[in-house]
Amino acid sequence: MRKPAFEPGLEKAAEAAERRRGFLLGLPAYVYLVVFFAVPFFIVFVTSFARRSATGATKYDEFSTSAYVKLLDPLVGTIVWRSFWIATITTAVCLLFAYPFAYYIATRRPAVRNALLVLVMIPFWSNFLVRTYAWRFILGSDGPLGTLTEAMGREPFRLLFTPAAILIGLVYGFLPFMVLPLYAAIERLDWRLVEAARDLYADGWTAFRKVTLPLTRSGIIAGSLLVFVPSFGAYVTPAILGGGKDLLLGSYIVTQFGQARNRPLGSALSIVIMAVMLVALMIRNRSGAEEI
Amino acid sequence: MKRWTILLLVLAMTAAACGGTDPADTTASAGGVGSDTTMAEATGIDACAPGETDGDLNFYNWAEYIDPDLITAFETESGISVEYTEYESNEQMLAQVEAGAAPYDLVVPSDYMVDTMLAEGLLVKLNKSALSNLGNLDPAFVNLPFDPTSDYSVPYQWGTTGIGINTATLGDVDPSWDLIFNPAVADQYEGRISMLDDPLEAMVAALHYLGYTLEEVIADNNLDAIAEAEAVLTEANARVAKYDSVNFGDDLVNGEVDIAHGWSGGFFFSFAEVDNPDDYAYIIPKEGGVRWVDNLAIPVTVEHPCSALAMIDFLLDAENGAQLTNWNYYGSPNQASEEFILPEILDDPAIYPTGDALENLEFIPQTGELGLELQDAFLRSKG
Missing domain, CATH: 3.40.190.10 (Periplasmic binding protein-like II)
Known part of the structure; x- marks a missing residue:
């Protein structure tokens, strides 16, 4: 065996080969992105500038911005505002429940920690739709809550078909998405910094506020985004638990593609929401949050 | 700042996709749905004889809307098999037909949806000479406002x-x-x-x-x-x-x-x-x-027009029409069926209203x- 003589070209060739290999490895992902993201996105984008005929057909014969103009309708504003609030409250409640819980998990022995994490994941083993229908029973007048209040001689108490029911359903569904990033952030925390704070006479609360909280900020932001984004456009939970009373964005968009037969409006709304989410992600990047 | 690179890449690809596809293609395909008369010629529906079949029937109907025994009976009688699928709203069916999602031979649009589908050229003109039982219909259900000449739809059930x-x-x-x-x-x-x-x-x-x-x-x-x-x-x-x-x-x-x-x-x-x-x-x-009246109609996605007509004629039969009503409790537009409909259904004002109602x-x-x-x-x- 002879060592190859030093040749600058050899290194370059190796680099080029490496790049080619990289490209080939990434090819399935590129194809996936084009087929399942870029093309559908393009269709939605074009449709948002199409025209709705009187019978509801989508006509591509002229460029029309009427769908975007329609977004200024007070009705849309009300729906967006309501969805925004439901998503915000869901995120806040999730954070409130998940932080102490994630903190608890992260500070256990590794064996206990893994067991608790599995418990967080267990609900994912059954279908989301089935679990949401289970809530329908729990919150209905025949459910435990209704039976209890009825046994106490009062009108059966029913949460089903109220905004509170939507909120419960959303918090239930998205809580794990908050717990996991928070756990990851807290688990990575360098506890020596907290000890140092305590050594320097910070009380427990101050140490938490000035050291733990800022250092786990990435987890808070990641978790909040993972909860906020899907609850903002949630469709299934409000449809099943909300009784279709308080219209939210997800249902409104579905209506546009179904009964209303106004695909341009549904598409325009989807585009705007995507743009808003993109801005949210950019803010997340700017704030330096690390991986989930 | 790798993340930014990826984001830019995605945006660039989107832009490339936008540039690469000619919007005219979209227009062409959207406008590609032919007018109903040319469709009728293309499907060969006018050559069908009563009861004639030309392959397995693809029947797209509302959920819980037909006695399964009737489908079995049709299969036995005609010797073809029926691919039966269900939908839950007119708009859902319309979207499927518009997209040409499957080769549906027979669909059941409600009144206003017949209107919409006609306006969009999605229905094929029926060959009435292949419908031997058409005379069984109650005259009150012929030439309804959504299909003034009854050329495109046959009432199925009403409620x-x-x-x-x-x-x-x-x-x-x-x-x-x-x-x-x-x-x-x-x-x-x-x-x-x-x-x-x-x-x-x-x-x-x-x-x-x-x-x-x-x-x-x-x-x-x-x-x-x-x-x-x-x-x-x-x-x-x-x-x-x-x-x-x-x-x-x-x-x-x-x-x-x-x-x-x-x-x-x-x-x-x-x-x-x-x-x-x-x-x-x-x-x-x-x-x-x-x-409302739901109607049997043949969409432009049809591949077996004769089988579709055979099924319509089969359902227009007096006894079969009655079996529809006896099973799902909706009113029948079939006058000849009345003697076979259960009396408790026929006399129920909630199903067959009278007077002011x-x-x-x-x-x-x-x-x-x-x-x-x-x-x-x-x-x-x-x-």
Whole structure:
């Protein structure tokens, strides 16, 4: 065996080969992105500038911005505002429940920690739709809550078909998405910094506020985004638990593609929401949050 | 800043995709749905003889809308097999046909949807010479407003939209929209009422409560009446527990609500499933409301037009038509079927209304430009 003589070209060739290999490895992902993201996105984008005929057909014969103009309708504003609030409250409640819980998990022995994490994941083993229908029973007048209040001689108490029911359903569904990033952030925390704070006479609360909280900020932001984004456009939970009373964005968009037969409006709304989410992600990047 | 690179890449690819596809392609494919006359020639439907089949039938029908035994009987009689799939709304079916999602040979659009599909050139003209049982139809169901010459559709079943009530808790009540809309009557049922999550159905109910019909509102372009109806619905919203077009019957018999706005057959179906069917009733409000007809029609996606015609003719048969009604409790447009329909169905005014209730019913007309306003009025009323 002879060592190859030093040749600058050899290194370059190796680099080029490496790049080619990289490209080939990434090819399935590129194809996936084009087929399942870029093309559908393009269709939605074009449709948002199409025209709705009187019978509801989508006509591509002229460029029309009427769908975007329609977004200024007070009705849309009300729906967006309501969805925004439901998503915000869901995120806040999730954070409130998940932080102490994630903190608890992260500070256990590794064996206990893994067991608790599995418990967080267990609900994912059954279908989301089935679990949401289970809530329908729990919150209905025949459910435990209704039976209890009825046994106490009062009108059966029913949460089903109220905004509170939507909120419960959303918090239930998205809580794990908050717990996991928070756990990851807290688990990575360098506890020596907290000890140092305590050594320097910070009380427990101050140490938490000035050291733990800022250092786990990435987890808070990641978790909040993972909860906020899907609850903002949630469709299934409000449809099943909300009784279709308080219209939210997800249902409104579905209506546009179904009964209303106004695909341009549904598409325009989807585009705007995507743009808003993109801005949210950019803010997340700017704030330096690390991986989930 | 790798993340930014990826993001930029994605955006660049999107831009590339935008540039790469000619929007004219989209236009071409959207406009590619041919006009119905050329379609009829292309499908060879005019060459079909009565009872002739030309391959397995792809039948796309509403959920729970045909006695499975009838399909088996047709398969035995014709020797072909039936690919049977179901949908839950007219719009769902329309989207499938528009997209050419499957080679449907036979679909069942409601009245206003026949209108829409005709306007969009999605229906094939029927070959009436292959329909030997066409004469069995009740003349009242021929040449209806949505298909003035009956060239594209054959009535399948008809029914009404009304109110299902829990008679055990409500007792004897006046059959009227007051139960939902009149504060003096309805306030005591707050939180015990459900309505169809369907803009046109809700608007027609409110309009009839106010003494209008949707037909005249559209003819007069009467925006004031729509505003009035919206106000009625807005006020009712506080009393309504939920809007649901699928579970209205079950919610009533499960006790979630005591008053439910819904389609006749849906209630009968739910009532038949419980131990105490006498505790529930379906009423047609005296002010009237929606009367609908679902129709057999052949969409442009057809591949086996003769088989589709054979199935239509089979269902037009007097006994088979009666079997449809005896199974799903909807009215039959088939006059010859009447002697085979169970007397308790024929004599039930909730299925076969008479007098004022029948007079005041209307078909949902094509809404045209007012359609979006009606949609929005309903959505606004929900808050």
